[in-house]
Amino acid sequence: MATTSTTEARNIHGIILVLAAIMPAMAIISLVPVMPLLGREFAGVPGSKALVPIALTIPALCVAIFSPLAGWLSDRIGRKMLLVFALLGYAAIGIVPYFLTDLKQIIGARIGLGVFEAVIMTVATALVGDYFKGAAREKWIGIQIGAVSVSAIFLIAIGGALGETIGSRGPFLLYLLAIPIALLVLWKLFEPAVLEKTSGIKGSLPWKSLLPLLLVTLGVGIFFYTTIVKLGDILLLSQEVSPGVIGAVGAAFNLGVMIGASTFIKIKSKSSGPKLLAIGMALFALGYGGMGLSTALPMTIIFMIITSLGAGLLLPTMLAWVMSILPQNVRGRGTGLWTGMFFLGQFVAPLVAVALYKPLGGLSNVLLGYGAVAALLMIIAIIRSKGAETLAQDH
Numbered sequence: 001m002a003t004t005s006t007t008e009a010r011n012i013h014g015i016i017l018v019l020a021a022i023m024p025a026m027a028i029i030s031l032v033p034v035m036p037l038l039g040r041e042f043a044g045v046p047g048s049k050a051l052v053p054i055a056l057t058i059p060a061l062c063v064a065i066f067s068p069l070a071g072w073l074s075d076r077i078g079r080k081m082l083l084v085f086a087l088l089g090y091a092a093i094g095i096v097p098y099f100l101t102d103l104k105q106i107i108g109a110r111i112g113l114g115v116f117e118a119v120i121m122t123v124a125t126a127l128v129g130d131y132f133k134g135a136a137r138e139k140w141i142g143i144q145i146g147a148v149s150v151s152a153i154f155l156i157a158i159g160g161a162l163g164e165t166i167g168s169r170g171p172f173l174l175y176l177l178a179i180p181i182a183l184l185v186l187w188k189l190f191e192p193a194v195l196e197k198t199s200g201i202k203g204s205l206p207w208k209s210l211l212p213l214l215l216v217t218l219g220v221g222i223f224f225y226t227t228i229v230k231l232g233d234i235l236l237l238s239q240e241v242s243p244g245v246i247g248a249v250g251a252a253f254n255l256g257v258m259i260g261a262s263t264f265i266k267i268k269s270k271s272s273g274p275k276l277l278a279i280g281m282a283l284f285a286l287g288y289g290g291m292g293l294s295t296a297l298p299m300t301i302i303f304m305i306i307t308s309l310g311a312g313l314l315l316p317t318m319l320a321w322v323m324s325i326l327p328q329n330v331r332g333r334g335t336g337l338w339t340g341m342f343f344l345g346q347f348v349a350p351l352v353a354v355a356l357y358k359p360l361g362g363l364s365n366v367l368l369g370y371g372a373v374a375a376l377l378m379i380i381a382i383i384r385s386k387g388a389e390t391l392a393q394d395h
Helices: 012-029 031-039 048-077 078-096 103-131 134-165 170-188 193-198 205-228 231-236 243-272 275-292 295-324 329-361 363-384
Strands: none
Touching: 012 048, 012 078, 012 103, 012 134, 012 170, 012 243, 031 048, 031 170, 031 363, 048 078, 048 103, 078 103, 078 170, 103 134, 103 329, 134 170, 134 243, 134 295, 134 329, 170 205, 205 231, 205 243, 205 275, 205 295, 205 363, 231 243, 231 363, 243 275, 243 363, 275 295, 275 329, 275 363, 329 363
16 A cells, blocks of 8 residues: 555645646547548558547547556555556557557557556546545536646647647657656655555445446536537538638537536536536537537537537536545545546447437437437436435535
């Protein structure tokens, strides 16, 4: 067991954890601008049309698979040094594709990156739960979601600039940013004393209340990432759009997620989990239904931003809800499961959408179907919200 400390968490600790949480998101976001370049470069490779997108998204699948293991490990051996080594490993293997010319080798390196991402995301999130309690914890959860969304706007731009100046491998240099963050973790963070107190106690996860929240998190992940990965296709339902317009709308979408997360911070103390879930699903229902019916680009963009507000509200809601029911000695495992389900939603989102094209009759009907599912979940949440307590608790 790692050495523990009774140091009280301050804002600097929250900021470092937010910076660490940005790294897994950066692994995908930074490469988006160079995907066409990679597609052309490997056009002669058999199966490249499938393999190039896999190179982008395979880390998300690895996070989905390995996050529960990362959470269990952090409960057993401690969090701080595990996070330090994961960030250093992320930087070391993240930059490897910069030097590679074989697509399958690049995918192999991306798989390794995904394993380190699983540890970073799970441990950084669990530490938020360890360091902060009640309203303070929910504030930092909201800040984490909002910061990741805002960072996407800049990371896409930086990734594009590196792609323009260096080529298709340019964005891989960004992964070196994990090194100074690892040094900050080593210097400033402390091992939560709660791990010392509970390390010898065998705890069990509250599956009865946890499992429904995990399934809803999977759905939220699919709702969230479908709009992101199908952004261009959704806009094309209204009219032809340039890459610049797609990029601008993508930036607006991420800004909407930040606004939704900021709204969560303001209203969480007065709202129960089911009530917040109902509001978020109402925004999803309106957004997806509107995108499915819209024939004008401005209206499509408005409904897309409404969807982003729902995502920004629901992501911290589901994470805070899970945190509020987790005993301290299994927080890593529970957080790992939440992280795994969210990233599983990210990975399967494009697959689910494509699979529904034929049976539902095209993208417009898929969007309408998502809107209908969100409306159903909204109704269930409204029923469950009767008499439910607010999320803020001191676990």
